[in-house]
Amino acid sequence: MSVSRETERLRAYASLLRKWNPAINLVAPSTLDRLETRHIADSLHLAELAESTPGGWLDLGSGGGLPGIVMAIMRPDFPLTLIESDQRKAAFLRSVVRELSLGAKVLCQRIEVLDGLDAANISARALAPLPQLMAYVNRHLHPAGTAWLMKGRNWRAEVAQARNNWTFDLKPHPSATDPDAAILEITGIRHA
Numbered sequence: 001m002s003v004s005r006e007t008e009r010l011r012a013y014a015s016l017l018r019k020w021n022p023a024i025n026l027v028a029p030s031t032l033d034r035l036e037t038r039h040i041a042d043s044l045h046l047a048e049l050a051e052s053t054p055g056g057w058l059d060l061g062s063g064g065g066l067p068g069i070v071m072a073i074m075r076p077d078f079p080l081t082l083i084e085s086d087q088r089k090a091a092f093l094r095s096v097v098r099e100l101s102l103g104a105k106v107l108c109q110r111i112e113v114l115d116g117l118d119a120a121n122i123s124a125r126a127l128a129p130l131p132q133l134m135a136y137v138n139r140h141l142h143p144a145g146t147a148w149l150m151k152g153r154n155w156r157a158e159v160a161q162a163r164n165n166w167t168f169d170l171k172p173h174p175s176a177t178d179p180d181a182a183i184l185e186i187t188g189i190r191h192a
């Protein structure tokens, strides 16, 4: 796919998100003016980091599609599944998938009740504190898989807390938009 096709789809996605946001609050209205420079830029950073990662992709708590929809746009070769339990948000995600002709699948389910999906890669952004997130990821990640967790300024404390119950290998990538935030690349997850 050419770069212009990706750019076109990113623009169409941003415009759908702006259209639906007043009705279902997909991103905080106060941050809508930073949709491209913050929300989408963070997701594009993840797509760049995972550029050569093989296998399928699962995005947990997709909400308005960050980073799941951006991954679907940037990696059309990936089998990609988005999990979102809120019906209105899942309807939005399905509408984006349809209008942009993306190959992603949307499951309107709670993460903790779905049978394990054995994903090669899992992403999550603004879903839950890391100790809770590790349980979600552990349920659905293949033992040799990689989790890509987008975390805010408190990430170091969350990692320390998660290590009380889990062992894992961690590679933090500083966020491109906020030097205190990070994308945590996590592998080898086991109960401590």
Ligand SMILES: C[S@@+](CC[C@H](N)C(=O)[O-])C[C@H]1O[C@@H](n2cnc3c(N)ncnc32)[C@H](O)[C@@H]1O
Residues within 6 Å of the ligand: 026, 027, 060, 061, 062, 063, 064, 065, 066, 067, 083, 084, 085, 086, 089, 109, 110, 111, 112, 124, 125, 126, 127
């Ligand atoms: C704060 S939003 C973040 C959405 C998006 N990842 C982002 O960064 O903009 C968290 C989303 O996860 C969904 N969610 C929360 N707990 C969930 C669960 N247990 N199973 C599925 N979805 C869940 C919520 O409905 C919400 O849309």
